[in-house]
Amino acid sequence: MKIVVLGATGNVGSRFTTQAVKAGHQVVAFARTPEAVQSQPGVTTAQGAAEDTAALTAAARGADALLVSITGPMKDGDFMQRNLPKIIEAAKAAGVDRVVLVSAFGAGDTAQKASGFARLIYRTALRRFFADKAAADQLLQASGLDWTIVYPINLKDAPALPETAVEPLAGVGRVPGLPTLPFDNVAAALVGIITDPTTTRQRLLITTPRGWRPSR
Template identity: 70%
Template sequence: MRRLILVSVFGAGDTSDKASGFGRLIYKTALSKFLKDKAAADQILQRSGLDWTIVYPVNLKAAPALPQGASTKNLSEVAKVPGLPTLPLDNAAAAILDVVTDPGTIGQRLLITTPTGFKLAA
């Protein structure tokens, strides 16, 4: 099996549509070139013919891990990411390892965020 996991970033491409107003402002101004490049990579991978998964972590920081861990949600299930959630690196790494070892995530685009860093679509 040929599989690739791409660590993108929340705010790239259409993921910014789910961001708060303040988040969208930052993504479309200060981070626009970086996020445009990330969105292009996401699109190329999806057309590659490989078994792929794209993960979109929120803002990451070097801090002690949250005891409750990260939440991983399929982007199609997420209505909104309120505010600017920030996730410790260790939580993000653990969530990515879970994705890598789960063949059920092939072909999915997944948000990795804090346990309260999302609102589900109705």
């Protein structure tokens, strides 16, 4: 596959890029600063910002899928709401139907599945951040594209764990405590998700094998 990555210099996007090319895919790293993208076989770069519809359209022509793994400053309460419509417009103009969005566990109705302590954090210190994520999720679902939205739990820079759980949100009853997952695990899960057509129109939790409980 040919995959365009927004957020290719970020913690998740950079690792996704490396793992995707190792799996045999081509990656176009769309970034404000292409020189910050790690040079490696199978990766080309295109310069532009998320709000630059024309540049993203040009970069995405001929691609099979688009991974959106971007996050604005915590104080910016409408970063995703401003930028995602322009990304959707670019994907449609470029003829790319497959879009995978990296959201965050705690956004929208996913918070109902969190522990009491986690919900307190989501509703206070991170309230605007998660509200923006939730609104963006709804925009993508209404776009008419072949979307998938993923909700990673808390992430950290650590060696990869042997296993990762990827579960449809409808089947998740609870995410106890505050589980954390290394960036590399999420990146590997995303490579599998974006290349799997059966995940289209699904909302998926990415967590540790023990970091979730099924619905009753």
